[in-house]
Amino acid sequence: xxxxxxxxxxxxxxxxxxxxxxxxxxxxxxxxxxxxxxxxxxxxxxxxxxxxxxxxxxxxxxxxxxxxxxxxxxxxxxxxxxxxxxxxxxxxxxxxxxxxxxxxxxxxxxxxxxxxxxxxxxxxxxxxxxxxxxxxxxxxxxxxxxxxxxxxxxxxxxxxxxxxxxxxxxxxxxxxxxxxxxxxxxxxxxxxxxxxxxxxxxxxxxxxxxxxxxxxxxxxxxxxxxxxxxxxxxxxxxxxxxxxxxxxxxxxxxxxxxxxxxxxxxxxxxxxxxxxxxxxxxxxx
Numbered sequence: 547x548x549x550x551x552x553x554x555x556x557x558x559x560x561x562x563x564x565x566x567x568x569x570x571x572x573x574x575x576x577x578x579x580x581x582x583x584x585x586x587x588x589x590x591x592x593x594x595x596x597x598x599x600x601x602x603x604x605x606x607x608x609x610x611x612x613x614x615x616x617x618x619x620x621x622x623x624x625x626x627x628x629x630x631x632x633x634x635x636x637x638x639x640x641x642x643x644x645x646x647x648x649x650x651x652x653x654x655x656x657x658x659x660x661x662x663x664x665x666x667x668x669x670x671x672x673x674x675x676x677x678x679x680x681x682x683x684x685x686x687x688x689x690x691x692x693x694x695x696x697x698x699x700x701x702x703x704x705x706x707x708x709x710x711x712x713x714x715x716x717x718x719x720x721x722x723x724x725x726x727x728x729x730x731x732x733x734x735x736x737x738x739x740x741x742x743x744x745x746x747x748x749x750x751x752x753x754x755x756x757x758x759x760x761x762x763x764x765x766x767x768x769x770x771x772x773x774x775x776x777x778x779x780x781x782x783x784x785x786x787x788x789x790x791x792x793x794x795x796x797x798x799x800x801x802x803x804x805x806x807x808x809x810x811x812x813x814x815x816x817x818x819x820x821x822x823x824x825x826x827x828x829x830x831x
Contacts, residue, residue, distance in 0.1 A: 593612060600689060704749070723761070
């Protein structure tokens, strides 16, 4: 695999609720996870794999961090979709009290086939085969830590120290376990704040405890995948390799027929007018 170079500066995070999402049950990280990919794709995949969940992995941002232009980066991400490492689409913010759908970028260090991604979108995470035991590798920073670290940007009076974020993270994880999403948690923590806030950590802990929503009834997530080439939403089983049938070239060209000539238009208009004349009057005409 091509060497992956990282900047000393932390990678920018996406807005809470967006950014990279690691799928579950990935195999442990090794030095040859992406050796089946071309050098460019292997470099990019290795870079994304080591980013924490919630990181901004948009084409523009990745192109600014790695030695590839935006066009090359877009092509490489499409190739990662075709290889089974990436899917992009939308997901409903369940439990947030909102009807919003947010953009998702799901990444898997372990390459997945179309059947696996189809089951994942429906909420049925397939199990690995016996010779590949399913193991979970924790992300570098959890979603809870990302949210708490960024809390001060949403509400400056709730800025927390690193130690306080570590202490409060389990309470936020419990919200996630109950089906809450980042926007709903942020609203619960920041709405109607007193002025001034004397103890941000104590206030956040109290709200996380008192406003904890009940666990939701089990139901599959609402997810929609999009074609890697044209961006059109589609059923996951129809997006083989991350592409819809027209973009794979399996459907005939559906371009509209050429417009009629003026002579053809006049001929058809004459036929229509003739058809409107009553049969009893056609002989006289």
